[in-house]
Amino acid sequence: MSIAFKYPTTTEQLAPVERSSDLPRLARFEVFDTIAAAERFWRQLEDGDALFTSYQSIDLLAAWQHHVGTRAGVKPFIVTGFDAHGEPLFLWPFGRAQKGPFRIVRFLGSKHSNFNMGLWRRDILSSITQNEIRAVLADLSDEVDMVGLCNQPLTWDGAANPFALLPRQPAADMSARQSLVHQASVPAINDILSTAMRSRLRNKERKLQKLPGYRYVQPREDAEIDRLLDRFFCLKASHMAAQGLDNVFADPGIPEFLRSACHHKLANGRPLIELHALEVNGEVLALFGTIVDRYRCSSMFNTYTLGENARHSPGLILLVHMINEFSARGVRTFDIGVGRAHYKSFFCREPEPLFESFIGLTPRGLMLALAFASVFSMKRLIKRNPALWAAVQLLRRLRART
Secondary structure: OEEEEEOOOOOOOOOOOOOOOOOOOOOEEEEEOOHHHHHHHHHHHHHOOEEOOHHHOHHHHHHHHHHHHOOOOOEEEEEEEEOOOOOEEEEEEEEEEEEOOEEEEEEOOHHHOOOOOOEEEHHHOOOOOHHHHHHHHHOOOOOOOEEEEEEEEOEEOOEEOHHHHOOOEEOOOOOEEEEOOOEOOEOHHHHOOOHHHHHHHHHHHHHHHOOOOOEEEOOOOHHHHHHHHHHHHHHHHHHHHHOOOOOHHHOOOHHHHHHHHHHOEOOOOOEOOEEEEEEEOOEEEEEEEEEEOOOEEEEEEEEEOOOHHHHHOHHHHHHHHHHHHHHHOOOOEEEOOOOOOOOHHHHOOEEOOEEEEEEEOOHHHHHHHHHHHHHHHHHHHHHOOHHHHHHHHHHHHHHHHO
16 A cells, blocks of 8 residues: 655745746655555656666665565655656655664665665756755654665766755765776776786786686576575675674575575666676685666675685786676776775775765654764764774674684
């Protein structure tokens, strides 16, 4: 069942917005409580000229909700705005969960969505206002106490994110991207890595090439996908245990979600999540799981061998292969996901600011939003202070040993 609202219902006290008569106008919105109910409008925006990230594609989030969200008590809460002709202007892929007495709305996908945005028809981007967005949110107060929107890019594919109009704060995590230069005669990696760095990696790869069965693989067959995923889950568990981190890839439903997405084929015949790996006979040297659209390739997850071949930097060598591959396919931008890691700075040098918004819609929601904002501000302070962050990592490793 969907919840329908006329628009606007709570904006009488707001200043009027002057707009040209030929610009699209928000006439009403609906909240759908199943992905199936919103599917027609979701796919209409995806197939049209809309601004969104691949992490908000219906196929990916439907798989996540089926395998993970339902088990975690998350219910779809998909806010969709329409013009006077009933055509969708935007879709916000939210999920609602009950946390004690609080009803909280967040983006679907949880920690496995590196970047979060709504789906916005591009012809509304220049005219949508903060008052309109806040008025829609205000009308949700009967159903929601707080809206918490994390890891949002300020811009995407050359356009500003409309949610940046809302009150916001810098995100706890950082991100960077890399534009890919397309030249038929020159590999894209040549414009990213120095000559000396490329030479070092070529020398390392020559040593790996002497090993039996060495290859760069993009699996397409189901059995090969499952074999690589099995190895990924095993390696990732070992890495995270060594770092004293909880293994989010072992959470209920996550293995099933990733397998489902890796097996799901898109219209172009490629998997929804593409695996890229370097391997030799009997050993996966490095593996990346990526999500790719016509604009961008984003790394969702990765791992590398714990054996002696790790000294040859197979993860960096794999990134070289991947960047050249994606550039040849016409992808314009590449990233290695959100979060700090020294190796990422070799390949992604364009800072990508992220922000978070915590908006209370009820009196108790306002208190919760303040608490969330404070906690995430402290998290950002720790992560961006080298000494504090090093201390946190040391404590994690000590916990792992004990």
